[in-house]
Structure formats: C-alpha cells, structure tokens
Amino acid sequence: MGRVVITGTGIWSCLGQNPDDVRQSLFEGRSGIGTDEERREYGYRSILTGIVPQPELKGLLDRRLRAGMSQEAEYAFMASAQAFRNAGIDDDYLLKNEVGVIFGNDSSAKPVIETDQRMRQYKDSAMVGSGLIFQSMNSTVNMNMSTIFHLRGVNFTLSAACASGSHAIGIGYMMIQQGLQDMVLCGGAQETNYLSMASFDALSAFSVRMDEPAKASRPFDRDRDGLVPSGGAAALVLEDYDHAVRRGAHIIAEVCGYGFSSNGSGGISQPNSDASYLAMTRAMKAAGVGPDDIDYINAHATSTPQGDMFEAMALARLFEGRRALISSTKSMTGHECWMAGASEIVYCTLMMENGFVAPNINFENPDEYSAKLNIAAETVQTELRTILSNSFGFGGTNSALVIKKI
Numbered sequence: 384m385g386r387v388v389i390t391g392t393g394i395w396s397c398l399g400q401n402p403d404d405v406r407q408s409l410f411e412g413r414s415g416i417g418t419d420e421e422r423r424e425y426g427y428r429s430i431l432t433g434i435v436p437q438p439e440l441k442g443l444l445d446r447r448l449r450a451g452m453s454q455e456a457e458y459a460f461m462a463s464a465q466a467f468r469n470a471g472i473d474d475d476y477l478l479k480n481e482v483g484v485i486f487g488n489d490s491s492a493k494p495v496i497e498t499d500q501r502m503r504q505y506k507d508s509a510m511v512g513s514g515l516i517f518q519s520m521n522s523t524v525n526m527n528m529s530t531i532f533h534l535r536g537v538n539f540t541l542s543a544a545c546a547s548g549s550h551a552i553g554i555g556y557m558m559i560q561q562g563l564q565d566m567v568l569c570g571g572a573q574e575t576n577y578l579s580m581a582s583f584d585a586l587s588a589f590s591v592r593m594d595e596p597a598k599a600s601r602p603f604d605r606d607r608d609g610l611v612p613s614g615g616a617a618a619l620v621l622e623d624y625d626h627a628v629r630r631g632a633h634i635i636a637e638v639c640g641y642g643f644s645s646n647g648s649g650g651i652s653q654p655n656s657d658a659s660y661l662a663m664t665r666a667m668k669a670a671g672v673g674p675d676d677i678d679y680i681n682a683h684a685t686s687t688p689q690g691d692m693f694e695a696m697a698l699a700r701l702f703e704g705r706r707a708l709i710s711s712t713k714s715m716t717g718h719e720c721w722m723a724g725a726s727e728i729v730y731c732t733l734m735m736e737n738g739f740v741a742p743n744i745n746f747e748n749p750d751e752y753s754a755k756l757n758i759a760a761e762t763v764q765t766e767l768r769t770i771l772s773n774s775f776g777f778g779g780t781n782s783a784l785v786i787k788k789i
Contacts, residue, residue, distance in 0.1 A: 385625070386624035388623075388635070388637050389634070389637070389732060389786070390633065390634060391465075391468070391470025391635075392617075393462035393463055393729075394616075394617050394618075394726060394729045395438065395461045395617075396719065396722075397433035397434050397716055400438075401465060405730070409730055410737070410741065412744045414600070415433050415613070416596045416717050417431075417596050418430045422577045422580075427580075427589075428585075428589065428591065429584060429589035429609070430593060431591075431611045432611065432612050432717065433719065438458065438461045440452070448527075450512075451514045451526075451527060452527050454574040454575065455491065455523065455573055458573075458614070459527070459528060460531060462570060462617055463528055463570065463618040467532070470622070470632060471630075472566075474533070480565075480566070482535070482536050483536030483537035483567035484534045484538050484568045485525070485551045486540055487542070487725060488524045488541075488573075488721050489721045491520065494523075496578050528568065534568065536566075544778055544780055545683075545775065545776035545777065546780045546781060547776070548723060548774065549571075549724025549774035550782045552638065554569075556621060557641065562623075565626045567621045567622075570618035570722075571616065571724055571726065588609050588687060590610060590686065591608060598745050600713055602684035602713055602743055604750075605753075607687070608686075608688075609686060609687055609688075610685040612718060613716050614722055616722055616726075617729045634789050639787050641665075641783070641785075642667070642668070643780075644662040644665070645778075646658045646778075647779060649779070654693035658781050659693065659773065661781070662775075662782060663701060663771060672769055674705050674707065675705060677771050678768055679709070679771075680707055680710075680771045681727045681773065682698065682709055683711070690775070692750070692752050695750075695752035702756065702757070703755045707771075710741055714744040724772070724774035731767075731770045735770060739762055739763060742759055743759055768788045770785070770786050770787075771783060771785050772786070
C-alpha cells in the first residue's frame, strides 16, 4: 500500500480567504460569525451565520464557465486554485498528467429555488437558462472543478451530510494508497446564502444568542444552545508519497488513517457515541497509533446539546486522563456543514506546521461530560506530530482521519 501525503491546501472561509489569514485567526481565537438581516426578512428563527465573502470571478474565469457555477463551486474554485498553487501544480502539469477530483457536497439549494421562481414567474422553461442545471446538481463542484482545471482522473461528489468533506479525503486517500491515482484534489464546499439553511433553521438547531454573535458557538460548554451555520470551501492536494518526492514537492503532512462507521439505529438526527468511538479507533488502527500517540483532536463538536454530549462520551472512553489536547474550531467558524471535514484538516495542517493548538473559544463552564476532556480553552503553543480529526453527520455517518507530520 502506498503512502499518501498532502502537498497543497486552499481555504475560503469565514476565518479568512487564504491559509495565512486563516492561520492567524486560528492562533488568535478570532470568530468569523456574524448576523445576516436577509435571514430575518425571510423568516428565520436565528440570523447567525459565518460571514463568508463572495469571490469576484470576473477577470479570473470567462463568462461561459461562470454561468454554470453555484455559490459553493465559486468558493471551491478559489480554494482549489490556492491548493494547486501551494502544491506547485500549474496548468501545464494538469494538461499533461491525470489528476482526480473528489469533493464533499450534499446540497445546492439556491439554484433549485431560483429555477422554481423563474418557472412560476414566466411559465416557460426557456426562461430558466442553461446554467442553473449545472448549478443545482449536488455534483456542481466536481463538474466545475474538473472542467476548469482539466482534471481527467476519478471524478465524483461524495454526499454524506456533515461528514462529506472528511469522507472525500478518506476515499481519495484510499484511491492513492491502492495505486489507482497518483494525485487527487479533495475537499468540501458549502453554500452560505439564506436560501440554503431555512429547513435546517426549522429544526430549532441553531443558536439564538444573536446579541453576541462571536459567543454564540460554544462547543462542549454547559450553556450551549445550538450551532451556527457557516460554509465556504476547502481543498487539499493528496498525492502518492513517492510521486511527490520525485517531483520535489513540499510535503505538508501525511494522511495515514481513515475510519468510518454508521450509527445504524435511532432517529436520523440522533448521534451515537459507540459509532463515533468505532470510527476513531478504526482511523487510529489504520494509522498504527493508539490514544497515547495522539497530540491533538479536532472534535466534530458543533455546539448542540446532544451532539457534543455523545462525542464527549466517546472521546472520554479513549482520551480521559491522557495528554491529547482537544478543541473544536467550530467555536470560531460555526458549523461549515458539508465543507467541515475538509476545512478542519486544513486547519489541523496549519496548526501542525506552526506549532499550536487553536482554542475552543467560549468554553467557560464544562458540563458533566466535557469535564472529563483535556479541552484547550486558550491557544496552546506545542509541537503537533499526530492529529485526529472527527466528522459526524445526519443519518449516522461518521468519519475520522489521522494525519502525521513527516
């Protein structure tokens, strides 16, 4: 089995629109959460969201290409262009070599709603236009990245709720490990427009701490009252180790373990500590490491009462009394949904490269479950050699990844 490394990363998030700015936000514990008045006008219960700027693609891509791009595809283009640049991959390389693409994405609501609005207004499908079909499909990110960057390898979307980005990296890792691809662009993307989250708001899962947006996302804190929706895109260039060495690439980290599980019981939104535990232990077994080898865990913890509780129970089974530091970067970003599993690996590589653990901000009072965990409420400067990152989603889909410093 081949070794798999990360040679490029890109990020477009509420913490910043490039790795350097995001690193600084993580180190300073700076929140990217604010409020969106369009949500109030639309009828949302909570108007909190991660504030992600819209890219300006005019001048970067021609109009024909832009017409088929959804909001999340635009975010993904910016992140992917950064990742390829970071990996030393130019257009000439992409034209001459086979590169795959696997992105996590589980919805594209805005163009679906816009299609319906035009049909109701004009009663004529000719008025819908040709671009909305390519924007509205879950595979909108893959089809656009493949076309724009001339990617001729494996090409599909992975839809697995809030574990989508993590599973995309896991499957890309397996493809390279088995010798099926030398290089795969992997990542996750999530739209942030107000049309995308109304049905989620209907679950009353969002925080309503609207008077203090930066304090609304409180993973593991006793007084958490729900998550904050967010989004953007993250991209990673995964590559066969020998291939990377031959071309003289800078190696950021090694992906050395992928674990997965499904809850298989309970309600569709009900978390499960046993299944979370199984995903983590599988990832560590694949990586050849145990709980004592882990320096840091980037928890899935979204700031919901039940989700954080069940993850804390699973984490305590493995890490109570051990040295591993734990934090949830969602305290700063909110829940980046389909993107989160990929963005959090980018965040982990930034911490690994720069020797620090980002804080779990707003962790003021532990509950009975989080009190058993070694949660970093402040930035901790320390060497990180082995990191575990968790991602769990609706429908009981669970993913865990282990990365190591080389």
